[in-house]
Amino acid sequence: MFKLFSGVFLGWALGANDAANIFGTAVATRIIKFWTAAIITSVFVIFGAVFEGAKGMETLASLSTQTLDSAFITSLAAALTVTLMTWLRLPVSTSQAVVGAIIGAGIIRNTIDYSPLTKILLAWISTPIGAMLIAIILYKLFSYVIARTIRDVVKLDQFIKIGLVIAGSYGAYALGANNVANVTGVFVKAGEITTFQGVLIGGLSIAAGVATYSKSVMLTVGKGITELSPLHALIAVLAEATTVYIYAQIGIPVSTSQAIVGAVIGIGLIKGMNFINRQTVKNIVFGWLGTPTIAGLISLILTYFFIFIT
C-alpha cells in the first residue's frame, strides 16, 4: 500500500500548484482570504473528483497496461518532474507529466498503445485555444448583461465577489473532475484500488496540497496577472473552469495553467492589451513538449533500474 504514496505525493503537488489558477488573482488582490479560498477549493476538488473523476481514468488507462510497480514508478516520475520543474521555476503541467511518465515506463516494458495519444495531444493543443475562445464569448456576454443590468459600483462589486467564489468553486470542481485521474489513475488500472477509492484518495491528496502549500504559489501566480481588473479575472477563471470541465466530460486530463493563460490572452485580445509575448508562447510549448519529455525520461530511467535490480 505504501506504493500508493507516490500518487498521493503527486496529488499533493498538483493541489499546491493548480489552486493558484483558480483563486490566485482573488487571493493576491485580497478579494478573498486565503483560507476561504483553500477551504472552497478543497471541498469542491473532492466533489469533482468523486462525482466526475472516473472518465479521465479510462483515457489514461488506455495508454498502457499497469502493474502496481509500474504505477508506483509512473506516479513517482511524474511527481519528481513536477517537483523538479517547480523548484527550477519552469512551467509545469501535471497532466502532461503523467502522460510522459506513462509513455516512458511503457517504452521499457513494451506496453504502450499509441492510439489514444493523438486525442490527448489534440486536447493539450486545443486547451489554451479553447479557453481563449470561451473567454472571448464570456466577455461579450458579460459586457452585454452588465451594461444593461448593473450600473451601480457597489452592486458590481458584490456581483464580482460572489461571482469569483462561484467561478472558483466551479474551477475547483472541474480541477477535481479533470485531474484526479493523473493522481491515482495508474493505480486503478493496476487493480490496486477501486475507481471510487482512486477518486477519493486522489481528491483528498489534491485538497491536502491546496490546504498546506498553495498560498505562496497563489500569491506569485495571482500577482503575475493582476493587470486584469477583478471583473476580467472573474471572466478568465470562468473560461478556464469551463474549458477544464469540458475536458473532464470528454475524459482527458488537461493543464489548468494553460487554460488560464489562454483565457487571459482571449481577454487581452478584446481589450487590446497584448498578453501574448514570447515567454508565454515558450511556456505553453514547453508544457506540450518539455514536460512530457522530462517525465518520460525520468520514468524510463526509473523503470530500467527497477527491472535491472529485480
Next chain:
Amino acid sequence: MPSIWSDTNKVEELFLKHTDKVKECLDVFFDLIKMYIEQGKSKQVLELSEQVHSLETEADNIRREIIHLLIGKSFLLPNTRRDFLSLLECIDKVADYSEAITDYIFLQDMDISSIGKSKLEEIFIITEKQFKLLQRAVGFLFKDINRAFELVLEIDQLESEVDVIERLLISRLTKERPDLDLCTKILYRDFINMVANISDKIEDAGDEIEIIIAMRKV
C-alpha cells in the same frame, strides 16, 4: 447578508452627507468672501468664518466615519475601497481649501475689494454649479455610472471657464494695476489662484469618478 446591504447603503448615505456638508461649507465661504469685500472684517464676517471652520470640521468627521466603514468592512473590493478613499479625499479638499483661504485673507488682513468683485462672483457661480454636478455624480455612482460619467464631463468644461477668468484677473493685476506694489500683487495673485483652485479640486474629484467608472467598464 442583511449586514452587507445595510453597510453598502450606509456608504452611499455617508458619501452624500459628506458632499452636502462640504457644499454647505463652500456656500458659507462664498458668502463670507462677498461680505468681506464689502465690509472687511466685520462681526458678521467673523461669524461666517467660524461657520466655515466648524463646517469643515463636521465634514472631516463624516470623512473619518466613511474611512472607518471602508477599512473596517470588507464588502467592497480592495480597489473600490482605494478608489472611494481617493474620491473622498478630493471632495474633502474643497472644504479644506475654503477654510485655508479664509485663514489666508484673515491672517494677511487683506483688502480684496479692488480685485474685481464681479469676476470673483462669476468664479463662485461656476464653482457652485460644478459642485452641484459633483454631488449628483457621486449620487449616480450608486445608481447609474453612465449618468455619472456625463456629469463629470460637464464638470471639466466648467473648470476651463474658471481658468479663463483666473488668467484674466491675474493679467489685470500685472497690466492694469500700476498702483499696487509687488508684494500686494503677489498676495492678490495667490488669493486668485487659491479661489480658482477650488474648481480644480472639484475637477480632480470628477476625474476620480471618471477613473472609477472607466476601471469598471467591461
